[in-house]
Amino acid sequence: MSIAASECLTTNPLLELADLFADKIVQVDQLLKKRAYSVIPALPLVSSHIIESGGKRIRPLLTLAAARLCGYTEGDRDIRLAACIEFLHTATLLHDDVIDESPLRRGKPTAQHIWGNQMSILTGDFLFAKLFELLVEDGALDVLKLMVEASQKIIEGEVLQLGTKAKSFVSKEDYFTIIEAKTAVLFGAALELGALAANASSEQINALRVYAHNIGMAFQLIDDMLDYTADEPVLGKQIGNDFFEGQVTLPIIILYEKIETNPKLLEKLTAVITNLDRSKVDFQWVRGLLIQANVFSVIEKNAYNFAEQAREALSVFKNSSLKKTLIDLTYFVVNRCN
Numbered sequence: 211m212s213i214a215a216s217e218c219l220t221t222n223p224l225l226e227l228a229d230l231f232a233d234k235i236v237q238v239d240q241l242l243k244k245r246a247y248s249v250i251p252a253l254p255l256v257s258s259h260i261i262e263s264g265g266k267r268i269r270p271l272l273t274l275a276a277a278r279l280c281g282y283t284e285g286d287r288d289i290r291l292a293a294c295i296e297f298l299h300t301a302t303l304l305h306d307d308v309i310d311e312s313p314l315r316r317g318k319p320t321a322q323h324i325w326g327n328q329m330s331i332l333t334g335d336f337l338f339a340k341l342f343e344l345l346v347e348d349g350a351l352d353v354l355k356l357m358v359e360a361s362q363k364i365i366e367g368e369v370l371q372l373g374t375k376a377k378s379f380v381s382k383e384d385y386f387t388i389i390e391a392k393t394a395v396l397f398g399a400a401l402e403l404g405a406l407a408a409n410a411s412s413e414q415i416n417a418l419r420v421y422a423h424n425i426g427m428a429f430q431l432i433d434d435m436l437d438y439t440a441d442e443p444v445l446g447k448q449i450g451n452d453f454f455e456g457q458v459t460l461p462i463i464i465l466y467e468k469i470e471t472n473p474k475l476l477e478k479l480t481a482v483i484t485n486l487d488r489s490k491v492d493f494q495w496v497r498g499l500l501i502q503a504n505v506f507s508v509i510e511k512n513a514y515n516f517a518e519q520a521r522e523a524l525s526v527f528k529n530s531s532l533k534k535t536l537i538d539l540t541y542f543v544v545n546r547c548n
Contacts, residue, residue, distance in 0.1 A: 222546075223538040227271045230532070231278075234289055238270050241293045242300075245340045256321050256333040260300055263318055269295045269400040272422075276404025279532055280414050290344060291403040294357065297341035299396055302364055304334035309368065310455050353406055360399040367391020376456040378466075378480040385460055386427070389434070394426030417526040421536070424520035429543045431513040434459040435506055438497050440547060450493045456486050460512075461505050462496075468503040475499075513544040 228235065239261075246257040270292035277288040306312070307320040308327045314320060322330040338361075345354050371388045374380045401418040410418075437452045438461055452459050462483065469475045479499070482492050500506065517540040527533050 221538075221542075223535045223542050224266055224268060224271065226535045226538075227275055228267070230535075231271060231274045234274050234292070235267055235270065237286070237289045238267070238274075238292045238296065241289065242296060245293070245297075245344065246337065248336065252325075252329065253333055253336050256304075256325055256329055257300075257337060259321050259324070260303060260315070261296075263315060267296065269299050269396055272397060272400040273404040273407075275532060275536060276401040276410075276418055277407045278404075279418075279527055279530075279536070280405050280408035280410035282404070282408035287348070288404060288407045290348060291353065291407050292400075294341055294344050294348075294353075295396070295400045295403055297337050297344070298357065298361065298364075298399070301334040301337035301341065302396075304330045304337070306368075309372070310451070312451065312455075350406065353403065356399055356402055356406070360395050363391050363395045367395070371457070374458055376484050376486050377458055378484050380458040380463055382460075382463060385458075385463055389427060389430040390423070393430040393433075394423045397426035397429070398422035413526055417523045420523035421520045424516040424523065425540055425543060428513040428516035428520065428540070431460060431509055431516070432544055432546065435461060435509045435513075436547070437461075438500055439506060450490075450497075453493050453496065454488055456488075458483065460509055461500050464505045464508050465496075465500055465503055468505065469499070510544065517541065517544050 242261050243254075243258065246254050246261065248254055273292040273295050274288055277291075282288055303315065304321055307315060307322040308330050311322070312320050313323045320330075321333065341357070345357055348354075367388050367390070370384060370391070374384060374388070398419055401422045402415060405415045405418050434452065437450060437459070440449055465479070466476070469479065479496070482488065482496060520540045521537050524533055524536060
């Protein structure tokens with residue numbers, strides 16, 4: 211199925227999750243704002259800019275959904291752990307925007323663009339501290355261990371990605387390691403936090419890990435493709451961001467495979483990819499090559515395979531409307547426009 215705008219799915223299971231957990235998400239947001247307070251006015255100012263920037267709250271919604279799926283019905287531990295995953299996500303976004311020098315995030319100026327690198331980095335560090343403050347209060351070593359491991363993997367993935375910038379060759383192994391760290395790790399931590407809040411069985415926890423890994427990988431594959439195919443107003447950020455930042459993602463990796471028997475084309479592509487001073491003309495030329503080589507259908511096929519594995523992982527749970535929504539989410543992530 212093509213990812214053309216006219217064929218994108220219009221029914222968003224995330225909206226169903228947002229409706230189902232509307233009251234809890236309000237409490238998550240209130241907790242985030244409360245805990246992001248500081249006597250130093252600049253810190254809550256920058257924090258609120260990104261916390262209130264219109265994010266979909268995908269990760270805290272997944273935490274709440276996993277807790278409910280595993281039988282959690284009373285208490286507020288799911289809310290506190292959902293706030294933990296959003297603090298981790300928000301801190302990494304602040305750092306990412308500095309690394310990527312991104313002017314826009316969700317269609318709005320980034321904190322880095324408004325306040326500069328130093329304030330963005332320090333605010334990200336502040337939110338990491340607030341995350342671990344919540345984790346200490348929770349007091350569960352398995353939860354603390356999970357978040358420490360997730361933080362470590364995210365940082366390792368960022369460092370690995372830095373080393374691939376403007377390289378003419380990036381292995382698929384390195385690429386998949388990077389996107390696992392960028393997306394799947396956070397999805398996995400979000401779902402496992404919910405399972406731990408509900409004292410879920412090892413079978414349920416393992417199933418949610420597999421679901422999270424595969425839906426996270428599918429999500430990022432499509433995200434990297436949309437960087438070349440999406441309409442910029444719909445995407446909510448500058449199209450071609452990865453290209454202009456020098457990131458070699460799966461579209462470029464597959465393109466190299468497709469044209470390996472054409473030395474002249476390979477030479478020209480390599481000259482573009484290894485040069486960080488890239489123009490819009492360069493982007494349109496590469497985009498044209500990707501279309502001609504039918505690269506996007508290969509990526510869609512990979513994403514669909516991941517999504518199918520995610521669906522299969524949920525078979526350990528009894529049928530319910532919530533389970534159906536999580537299954538629907540696997541279809542949505544590979545047929546979305548933003």
